[in-house]
Amino acid sequence: xxxxxxxxxxxxxxxxxxxxxxxxxxxxxxxxxxxxxxxxxxxxxxxxxxxxxxxxxxxxxxxxxxxxxxxxxxxxxxxxxxxxxxxxxxxxxxxxxxxxxxxxxxxxxxxxxxxxxxxxxxxxxxxxxxxxxxxxxxxxxxxxxxxxxxxxxxxxxxxxxxxxxxxxxxxxxxxxxxxxxxxxxxxxxxxxxxxxxxxxxxxxx
Amino acid sequence: xxxxxxxxxxxxxxxxxxxxxxxxxxxxxxxxxxxxxxxxxxxxxxxxxxxxxxxxxxxxxxxxxxxxxxxxxxxxxxxxxxxxxxxxxxxxxxxxxxxxxxxxxxxxxxxxxxxxxxxxxxxxxxxxxxxxxxxxxxxxxxxxxxxxxxxxxxxxxxxxxxxxxxxxxxxxxxxxxxxxxxxxxxxxxxxxxxxxxxxxxxxxxxxxxxxxxxxxxxxxxxxxxxxxxxxxxxxxxxxxxxxxxxxxxxxxxxxxxxxxxxxxxxxxxxxxxxxxxxxxxxxxxxxxxxxxxxxxxxxxxxxxxxxxxxxxxxxxxxxxxxxxxxxx
Numbered sequence: 001x002x003x004x005x006x007x008x009x010x011x012x013x014x015x016x017x018x019x020x021x022x023x024x025x026x027x028x029x030x031x032x033x034x035x036x037x038x039x040x041x042x043x044x045x046x047x048x049x050x051x052x053x054x055x056x057x058x059x060x061x062x063x064x065x066x067x068x069x070x071x072x073x074x075x076x077x078x079x080x081x082x083x084x085x086x087x088x089x090x091x092x093x094x095x096x097x098x099x100x101x102x103x104x105x106x107x108x109x110x111x112x113x114x115x116x117x118x119x120x121x122x123x124x125x126x127x128x129x130x131x132x133x134x135x136x137x138x139x140x141x142x143x144x145x146x147x148x149x150x151x152x153x154x155x156x157x158x159x160x161x162x163x164x165x166x167x168x169x170x171x172x173x174x175x176x177x178x179x180x181x182x183x184x185x186x187x188x189x190x191x192x193x194x195x196x197x198x199x200x201x202x203x204x205x
Numbered sequence: 206x207x208x209x210x211x212x213x214x215x216x217x218x219x220x221x222x223x224x225x226x227x228x229x230x231x232x233x234x235x236x237x238x239x240x241x242x243x244x245x246x247x248x249x250x251x252x253x254x255x256x257x258x259x260x261x262x263x264x265x266x267x268x269x270x271x272x273x274x275x276x277x278x279x280x281x282x283x284x285x286x287x288x289x290x291x292x293x294x295x296x297x298x299x300x301x302x303x304x305x306x307x308x309x310x311x312x313x314x315x316x317x318x319x320x321x322x323x324x325x326x327x328x329x330x331x332x333x334x335x336x337x338x339x340x341x342x343x344x345x346x347x348x349x350x351x352x353x354x355x356x357x358x359x360x361x362x363x364x365x366x367x368x369x370x371x372x373x374x375x376x377x378x379x380x381x382x383x384x385x386x387x388x389x390x391x392x393x394x395x396x397x398x399x400x401x402x403x404x405x406x407x408x409x410x411x412x413x414x415x416x417x418x419x420x421x422x423x424x425x426x427x428x429x430x431x432x433x434x435x436x437x438x439x440x441x442x443x444x445x446x447x448x449x450x451x452x453x454x455x456x457x458x459x460x461x462x463x464x465x466x467x468x469x470x471x472x473x474x475x476x477x478x479x480x481x482x483x484x485x486x487x488x489x490x491x492x493x494x495x496x497x498x499x500x501x502x503x504x505x506x507x508x509x510x511x512x513x514x515x516x517x518x519x520x521x522x523x524x525x526x527x528x529x530x531x532x533x
Contacts (some may be wrong), residue, residue: 123240126369
């Protein structure tokens with residue numbers, strides 16, 4: 001016997017009326033996570049907006065575009081695997097996250113890598129891109145950023161190697177060009193006030 | 206959209222006696238100063254547990270709420286309404302994604318959250334266990350249920366947990382379209398033919414009782430949640446949210462010439478509070494415990510999507526991926 005619904009689409013699924021066992025998803029059924037960053041407007045810094053679940057950067061990018069730039073446009077987007085982010089302590093008040101990196105040991109060996117530095121200026125806010133540095137390690141990058149930025153008061157530092165990011169291609173920036181046409185999902189497209197006024201007038205006649 | 210009304214166990218064991226008093230004091234001082242809590246901070250087990258529960262329920266409500274509305278996408282009147290409703294339902298599912306991610310930062314993985322939803326171990330907003338019989342039902346949901354959700358969400362957006370607050374900021378921005386769209390749909394029916402007006406009135410009659418329950422049990426009978434208010438997990442009481450919604454929307458329903466199926470509903474000018482017939486909390490409990498008109502169907506549909514989509518997820522998965530709890 002199948003489940004009966006008011007919804008013809010549900011009826012077409014032929015869902016069994018009863019299920020015997022419980023669902024137990026396998027490990028990594030929901031894949032892994034990627035941090036999403038976007039540039040909201042021309043001239044603005046790249047900022048963190050949240051995560052998506054995906055298997056690789058390409059898939060993450062597709063989901064990120066849907067999840068974070070579906071309703072509000074942007075001019076650029078990047079994703080990076082969560083496990084490729086180095087995060088400092090989260091501090092509060094007048095304590096800066098930069099105060100805590102001096103005691104950490106860096107390993108300055110091998111080749112320098114370009115790293116992107118993101119700072120969270122206030123608890124509860126998003127991380128924003130502050131600078132790029134060449135460094136031997138994450139800690140080295142954080143120390144160089146501290147010097148370059150003049151030791152600003154920040155609550156959290158993220159260091160990510162530039163090569164761990166997937167950015168949109170320059171020629172793909174028209175990905176977001178269709179958004180302004182989709183007025184049916186814009187609050188401003190709905191103006192009920194005139195209809196209500198007319199209706200009220202017709203009631204009083 | 207979101208179902209508020211947290212229902213806490215009668216004998217809520219706070220477990221606070223087992224927490225490190227110094228850390229607890231620092232944690233509470235941070236919240237009192239108005240600073241947000243971030244995932245890597247120390248937090249009491251109760252704070253973590255209640256936040257996971259609340260954010261997870263909120264996320265479940267988004268994807269389950271998409272079902273009664275999604276029912277009407279293919280039968281929405283006209284191309285424009287279909288496009289708009291599709292965009293709205295997509296927003297709701299997107300909100301679930303944002304919320305599951307916020308809950309995930311607290312250490313519960315998404316697999317477990319989805320298991321608990323499908324296996325009936327965690328709750329979602331009770332109102333979505335009622336059926337959307339006509340197009341007008343879907344209009345009621347888009348306008349008035351979403352309006353209720355916005356009352357809840359705006360309150361919670363001032364809460365103490367960073368990732369939840371960030372998700373809610375985004376969600377609230379998107380909700381303004383839902384409210385306007387829903388209102389426009391209801392106004393179109395209200396100012397249409399007699400048949401359209403009747404259809405809308407019938408939807409209001411059907412949804413009024415579940416809507417009054419939407420904000421959860423009255424403060425008089427709901428369990429004390431002072432500690433959760435103090436920790437800024439719960440930001441407004443059930444009754445305050447309900448009153449705010451009544452204040453904002455009853456006049457808007459009346460101005461369209463509709464009636465509300467509660468003869469006791471009126472605003473007491475002296476107290477400034479709305480008076481109404483006490484919702485049937487026995488029915489509320491019954492439905493929330495699984496015995497409502499659509500509970501079984503809602504979970505069966507989720508389960509079917511889970512089972513029939515599993516091979517796709519398996520095919521997408523690389524053998525060498527590993528998982529890291531998100532930082533923010």
